[in-house]
Amino acid sequence: MSDKQVISFELNGECVEFLCEPRQTLLEVLRDTLHLTGSKEGCSNGNCGACTVLLDGRPVVSCLVLAVECEDARVRTIESVACDGALDEVQSAFLEGAALQCGICTPGFIVQAEALLDANPNPSEDDIRFYLAGNLCRCTGYDKIVRAVQSAAEKRREATAAG
Amino acid sequence: MHAFEYSAPHSLSDAVSLLSQANGNAKLLAGGTDLIDQMRTGRFRPALVIDVKKLAELNLLEFDSDGLHVGAAVTCYRIYDEPDIANDYTALADACHIIGGVQIQSRASMGGNLCNSGPAADSTPAMIALGGHCVIVGPGETRQVPVEDFCTAPGKNVLERGELLAEILFPPRPANSGSHYRRLIPRNEMDIAVVGVGASVELDEDKQTIKSARVALGAVAPTPLFAKDVSESLAGKSATDETFAAAGEAARQIVSPIDDMRGTADYRKHITGVLVKRVLAAATARARGETINYKAGRD
Numbered sequence: 001m002s003d004k005q006v007i008s009f010e011l012n013g014e015c016v017e018f019l020c021e022p023r024q025t026l027l028e029v030l031r032d033t034l035h036l037t038g039s040k041e042g043c044s045n046g047n048c049g050a051c052t053v054l055l056d057g058r059p060v061v062s063c064l065v066l067a068v069e070c071e072d073a074r075v076r077t078i079e080s081v082a083c084d085g086a087l088d089e090v091q092s093a094f095l096e097g098a099a100l101q102c103g104i105c106t107p108g109f110i111v112q113a114e115a116l117l118d119a120n121p122n123p124s125e126d127d128i129r130f131y132l133a134g135n136l137c138r139c140t141g142y143d144k145i146v147r148a149v150q151s152a153a154e155k156r157r158e159a160t161a162a163g
Numbered sequence: 164m165h166a167f168e169y170s171a172p173h174s175l176s177d178a179v180s181l182l183s184q185a186n187g188n189a190k191l192l193a194g195g196t197d198l199i200d201q202m203r204t205g206r207f208r209p210a211l212v213i214d215v216k217k218l219a220e221l222n223l224l225e226f227d228s229d230g231l232h233v234g235a236a237v238t239c240y241r242i243y244d245e246p247d248i249a250n251d252y253t254a255l256a257d258a259c260h261i262i263g264g265v266q267i268q269s270r271a272s273m274g275g276n277l278c279n280s281g282p283a284a285d286s287t288p289a290m291i292a293l294g295g296h297c298v299i300v301g302p303g304e305t306r307q308v309p310v311e312d313f314c315t316a317p318g319k320n321v322l323e324r325g326e327l328l329a330e331i332l333f334p335p336r337p338a339n340s341g342s343h344y345r346r347l348i349p350r351n352e353m354d355i356a357v358v359g360v361g362a363s364v365e366l367d368e369d370k371q372t373i374k375s376a377r378v379a380l381g382a383v384a385p386t387p388l389f390a391k392d393v394s395e396s397l398a399g400k401s402a403t404d405e406t407f408a409a410a411g412e413a414a415r416q417i418v419s420p421i422d423d424m425r426g427t428a429d430y431r432k433h434i435t436g437v438l439v440k441r442v443l444a445a446a447t448a449r450a451r452g453e454t455i456n457y458k459a460g461r462d
Contacts (some may be wrong), residue, residue, distance in 0.1 A: 022168065023164040024164075025164075047353075059266045066195065066212075069171075069216070134263065135264070
């Protein structure tokens with residue numbers, strides 16, 4: 001077995017330090033070492049997007065990133081989306097629009113939708129479907145998810161316009 | 164996943180030494196979107212993983228008098244986010260937009276797509292169409308290999324033990340030129356090409372006659388294929404639908420596809436003809452400065 005290494009990175013705004021082996025993925029470390037179980041393990045091969053997190057601002061599937069690659073990086077997970085217990089626009093829209101059933105894919109969809117709305121505050125339906133193509137949902141048929149993201153985008157634009 | 168050592172060197176010479184000393188028991192890690200899954204499933208069990216993302220040479224993305232330098236670790240999104248690449252080396256941006264989903268595009272690298280040497284790799288036909296050369300660094304002399312000569316069989320390439328792909332160098336784009344990459348998949352996104360075609364077209368000043376062209380085919384042979392004779396036969400022809408259709412017909416004759424779950428050999432041959440015609444038409448329209456009705460991954 002290779003030696004464990006000390007890795008530190010910024011996780012949801014706070015500096016964390018942990019021990020890990022090179023073979024451990026970011027997803028394993030988030031869930032098993034740092035006890036942030038919001039990011040889900042769906043396929044563990046990069047197809048389903050349930051483990052999506054933001055790494056230095058970019059959405060990535062954390063099952064295809066080694067934790068040792070993240071030294072000094074900025075990592076944001078689903079746990080950072082709500083602020084002081086208050087759901088943000090995307091989370092509220094998923095809840096209000098019933099854009100989930102079993103819920104396993106939901107954290108990944110929400111993180112990916114956050115990345116989309118950061119990059120493009122006014123996405124078309126086409127833009128949303130393209131940007132979320134790396135997230136799979138076996139329950140909803142996607143339409144409610146797309147509508148939830150459209151609704152969240154609208155609310156966020158209204159909030160921005162209102163200052 | 165099996166246990167391995169991890170090293171992230173900061174200098175190219177350190178990376179080459181580590182690779183040479185590992186005696187074939189090391190793997191290079193860029194985006195990891197293929198390698199990490201290959202290690203998870205046990206297909207590869209390297210004793211050492213060398214992360215190349217800290218090597219400045221492999222992160223290079225710049226234009227100079229030699230053309231466009233694309234470091235091997237440059238990610239898909241950096242390619243399509245760069246307006247000068249999207250405008251002038253459009254086929255490469257087209258390919259990068261449809262490799263995996265957005266999450267994969269955040270990590271997957273140009274060098275990784277090429278070094279995996281899959282017959283259906285999306286960026287390889289685009290690189291061939293754009294006349295890319297692989298800059299290979301190793302214990303010996305740095306050497307250059309045209310992208311079309313890089314892959315030798317599924318999963319195999321010309322890299323010798325201790326060598327690594329440092330960058331892909333693309334020549335400057337000529338005036339009145341355009342390029343395009345497109346693939347056929349049964350879904351809208353997130354799939355592997357049934358057939359992929361990249362093409363670059365350079366027109367005469369009248370914008371009616373083809374001065375030169377390069378056509379490359381993916382997923383229809385054991386390696387991505389440069390359709391050399393098809394490309395050369397286009398020079399001097401009128402840039403018309405008849406010319407493009409004839410090129411498509413000629414391309415069908417040189418492919419040797421397989422039957423698999425994504426399509427039969429006959430179907431792939433047919434699609435090769437259709438895509439070559441459409442991709443040449445799109446590259447020509449771009450060479451004329453026209454906007455084509457194509458949105459990556461959405462047609």
